[in-house]
Amino acid sequence: MLTITLPDGSSRQYADRVTPLAVAKDIGPGLAKAAVAAEVDGKIVGLDTPLPADGSASLKIFTRKSPEALAVMRHSAAHLMARAIMRLYPNVQLAFGPTIESGFYYDFELPHNLSEEDFPAIEEEMRKLVAADEPFERLEESRAKAVAICRELAQPLKVEHIEQGLAEHPSLSFYRQGEFIDLCRGPHVLSAAAIGTAFKLLSVAGAYWKGDSTRQQLQRVYATAFWTKEELDAYLAQLEEAKRRDHRVLGKQLELFTIDPMVGQGLILWLPKGATIRGVLESFVKEELAKRGYQAVYTPHIGRVELYETSGHYPYYSDSQFAPIEMEDNERYLLKPMNCPHHIKIYQSRPRSYRELPVRLAEFGSVYRYEKSGQLNGMTRVRGFTQDDAHIFCTEDQVADEFRSCMEMTQQILAALGMNNYRVRLGFRDPKSDKYVGSDESWRRAEAELVEVCRGLGIDAVPEPGEAAFYGPKADFVVTDCIGRLWQLGTVQLD
Template sequence: MRVYLPDGRALDLPEGATAKDVARALGPAWEREAVGALVDGELYDLLKPLPQGAKVRLLTEKDPEYQRLFRHTLAHVLAQAVKEHFREKGYDPESVKLGVGPVIEKGFYYDIDAPEPLSEEDLPALEERMRAILRRDLPLRRFVLSREEALARYRGKDPYKTELILEIPEGEEISFYQQGEGEEGFTDLCRGPHVPSTGRIPPHFRLTHVAGAYFRGDERRPMLQRVYGVAFRTAEELKEYLWQLEEAKRRDHRRLGRELELFLIDPVVGKGLVLWLPRGNAIREELMAFMREEQVRRGYQLVTTPHIGSLELYKTSGHYPYYAESQFPPISFQERGEEEEYLP
């Protein structure tokens, strides 16, 4: 097969060659420094076979795409650390079931169904396990299975991975990534891309919090635990990001509103529903007065409309037929003999 380098040179390689083979062909320096490649503009790792005639640009740790590679592999490292955590507690690692673990802005997460709930207190220990996996420098291996072989790995063990495999279109490749061997390793259903080994991941990451997340974002599905992490190339970037988080917490309007006695948010009243206290209400009234004065000064004429309207109004506007399921239910006075219905 033949691929093309950024300078236009052609490179002949064996069928099934990867970006790793391209790096090897270009010499020891590239073989040592390469972490991935852009293949016809798409991010590849060093393990995925290249298409015939592709344009290939190798990537090193200096390229911005490197962050996406190591953040993705860190999600796998997190999943491996969670399995090791529960194995040490006496559970079968298979009791830890996994949803998805994508890259997100600044980091990654993994959705986990564990035999015991994970808490914020577990995160430092999980981080230490992850750093140990990085120090072990486990090489990654990519392999492909048939649909039947892939389902056999998870059927009866992990319903989430089973469902994900069943939704892969017929004829599409079903790939896996393995880091390490046996009990020291971890294998996951994954499209990639990844760094070549866990030792190529910078140690500048932090697990930030645990949250609940429905599988596939569907409230009718099981609630999983989503463990979030952030990761950067340098310690300075991580330190700066964590400082920004602390500053955001310090300026959190919910905390300031409570401490300055401006407003309260009480779950008995409802999530996000504000109860204005005297100090906060004074500020609110001043702002409203300023806005009214400014509108009048600029020539606006103020009107006041009802808080509810006839259902026919919403049908005429088109809102009711299209958004009926997400609106408040109609207010009816049929028990009083009135046929007309209203919406807030």
Template sequence: MKEMNPLEEIRHSTAHVLAAAVLRLYPHAQLDIGPPTDNGFYYDFDSEIAFTPEVLEEIEVEMKKIIKENQRFERIEVSREEAKKIISNMGQTTYKLGRLDDIPEGETISFYRNGEFHDLCAGSHVSYTKKIKAFKLLQVAGSYHRGNSDNKQLQRIYGTAFPSKDELAEHLTRIEEAKKRDHRNIGRDMGLFHIDDMVGQGLVLWKPKGAIIRQELESFISAELNKQGYSQVYTPHVGKLDLFRTSGHFPYYQDSQYPPIIHRECLTKLAEEGCSCSELSNKLDEGEIEGYLLKPMNCPMHIRIFRSEQRSYRDLPIRLAEFGTVYRWEQSGELNGMTRVRGFTQDDAHLFIREDQLQEEIQGCLGLVKLVFSILGMNDYRVRVSLRDPESDKYVGSPEAWDKAESALREAVQNLGVDYEEELGEAAFYGPKIDFVVKDVIGREWQL
């Protein structure tokens, strides 16, 4: 059983009640998954019925009936064959059989039953539906099955639940306050930026007023970087695939990158040779074909700048900084104004140092972040140290190097004099990191 905290159990159980209510009203709907989230829960449905606001109200009424029935949440552990029978008897073979296949051989297979409803689920849940005291269905959004745009788009119903009606009311008030402060509306009303379908989803056009704000921020950051001894550089938006093969960004992270750029003559020749798309992909992965890539990160190019000259240990530290534009292929359903985009500019820096300079330089970076946050009025934040998972093989470098780096980050944060938390397994593949999580005026948290 997957252990959850009491609030997660309430939200997870409410997601099951939502699915049960939908099947009561629309028996032909196909269910996918319905987990709890940081702010509530969701469930994905494949249904010919459009879940309009009016339909959501009907579903809420049915959910309240199920809660009033005080149905018991009962865990049932079954064999794989028994699981297939339950899924078939429920008429839920379209997606649930695939989810069943995701469970490795030898692991426990469990369902949770409440009333006539069964759902493939590891748990955990509240004991009875009457434990769900306050909930609200919020909105419907499109969601591709398994997050893959090649699959069918489902309808995702979002909702939230709390232990009391007062807590729910407070949360709904915060949602309304967030709508008033939605940066997309502010950007439109003040003429700051525009996102145009003819340009592409997730690609921001800065209007004159927005450009002034951006220029002021860049000038402010540039001045502080200069004071701290950084040298600013410029790098191109595109680079050879071989560069990103060397850095490890390609092909291992290609699902989150734009497709490679290949010269037309090369494509024509491969087509004449009868090369299939899968063969082309393999040739790119193996380096048999050269191409270019919209850069997903600035670090490989900063490293090439560092390596372009002969250096002495006396030259260190060398601090390279750039307002570098990078590109990521985010799923269309995850794009959100300027907070989740496909092209963005980072105030990015890379420091080349001696090992004995590590602690001092990390503390210098943290001090710069604190200074900028203070000047911008962002004083409500917490610090998170992301460490490697020793059981995972996704990381590069020796365990000894990782131990030194992680110890240095811990010591630097401790010297900063702020509370921090550690997150095992959240490190990047190339090293541990320190994240600043900032809280805005209505209590939402943002990782910066």
């Protein structure tokens, strides 16, 4: 006997083994028709996943109105796309194909180089599969059997993933649809027709296997899917609209800035109108800094290599710096990649008493970084830029207050600029890595304090291990741009 609790608090009892779909039918034919997926005790499952035979369970039915259902459908669409590509091209190896914020992607290894020209044929094949409406069938297999299946299917990437990535799972699930079988946690829609035809392949890109740049590069196909053509069209129109607001388009139209290959990639030339805007922004930020007790300083654009070796930055970032300038007397200078060591030298310029702490030094410091050519992007990723940068020297019991006021200032400035679409990411250390300096104890204390301060400010900050700088944890303000891309802007770090 199973007792099911529904979201409205009511409950139902079943003597036989039932599925979410059966329960939905029981509640009403309308609900059964609209159902896409379900949630049992907080876990999203397919409509055909049997519920426990005994005991009790909470059940929620997801219809098209819920984001969870959309995510399930998009993942099924990813399978459909993979199946279509395997039908059209030989020797396709499957990697991963998850749902993402506004659609889905799937990574493949295949001899044919995919390009946008191939999209219509793939979409056509997908439409055929939707029309055929074959069911998605879930298979549970032991690890050994799962490996054997993937070997037989000539899917070495899946074999590797089972043996290494999923080492702790005693049994694994597959989803089959016709001739297509894919290792997959699921869930999926019941059959292909539920996906509909409001989908579109968007772009193809390279992506490293398991995100590791030392490993092979796969072909990633980005796509999206909606329940209706209207929603799909609205989404595509929104992308077009966002393109018109792209800072690179506006920067050109409004004559704000330009980039000239003769000057160099990623090096910005500010035009008079852009310089006016920059001037206003700088004045605003300078006032805010002054209000909060920051003292302005200036430092040079270059420094001796030994300076960065002493600070410890040099080995960590040597691959993204402009090469040192060698002088005749064997002096080597670096184009300044960060302001930190300079500010520390200012602090050290005379003996300090604890009574003068905190000392807050601020500068619009211009820095130069040799970013890889492929990651340059308009004004958002460049090789020369000016940071609104400050370093606060304080005692340990002042840390929480200083961190708090710094977080508040960042929030206020972002709010003043109308940038409200952001989240705060707490970069903590990866316990398994040894790249970090400092004692375990001080790391623990620092991380705990960041969490505490964010809680106090009502910031919903998500801790992410492995995201810390080598010398300390940090809080990053990650802003979403008009095309939905993420950019780390402000960052408050502890050393």
